[in-house]
Amino acid sequence: MNEMFVTLGTWNWLIFGIILMALELIAPGVFLFWLGLAALLTGLISFAYTPSWQVQILMFAAFAVVAVPVWRRLARNNATDGADSPFLNKRADALVGRVFTLEKPIVDGTGTVRIDDTVWRVAGPDAPAGSRVKIVQADGARLTVAAA
Known part of the structure; x- marks a missing residue:
């Protein structure tokens, strides 16, 4: 198991991010998208700076934790978009x-x-x-x- 983490590299994060985003298309729920985005960001940062596997996992965890409030804020803003057409499903x-x-x-x-x-x-x-x-x-x- 330790060997798997030691070989954790940039391409692994990018592939993991793409897999998570593809799973989001198969089983929509909007949550896997944000985890995939966190993995892609970790992979992109690993291109410029080659951190240890411990730092990579911490970066992924930090991006994933930050993604939750961002997702909630975006979902809340989209929920109020229907306010401009209050009779959408209430024709009568x-x-x-x-x-x-x-x-x-x-x-x-x-x-x-x-x-x-x-x-x-x-x-x-x-x-x-x-x-x-x-x-x-x-x-x-x-x-x-x-x-x-």
Whole structure:
């Protein structure tokens, strides 16, 4: 085992880094990428400066430990990127406050309204077809309306 560490060289780190990054492609989880990057950095530094195997392992460990907070910070920044489109998976919620024309009259509290290429069921006070209604609430695929 000691012989393996003594022969630890630059190419071994570069190959190890590439293998880790390839494993990331096979089993995505974003964590192996950062360990692969740490191995590549250790290999690149070993090109310029030939440290002992103990220093190489310490460099790899240090880069791997530093990579975790960097990864968390990047993941946190990417998680907030969806803030610019808050209704991405809530199409009905995006309709609240808008005014549309009834396609079919609201009779006994139920009618329909056409929004773009979709017909939505609406609930609200009775109103004739062609009336303008304002959407006041979205509950799944059913919209609650009031006279506009």
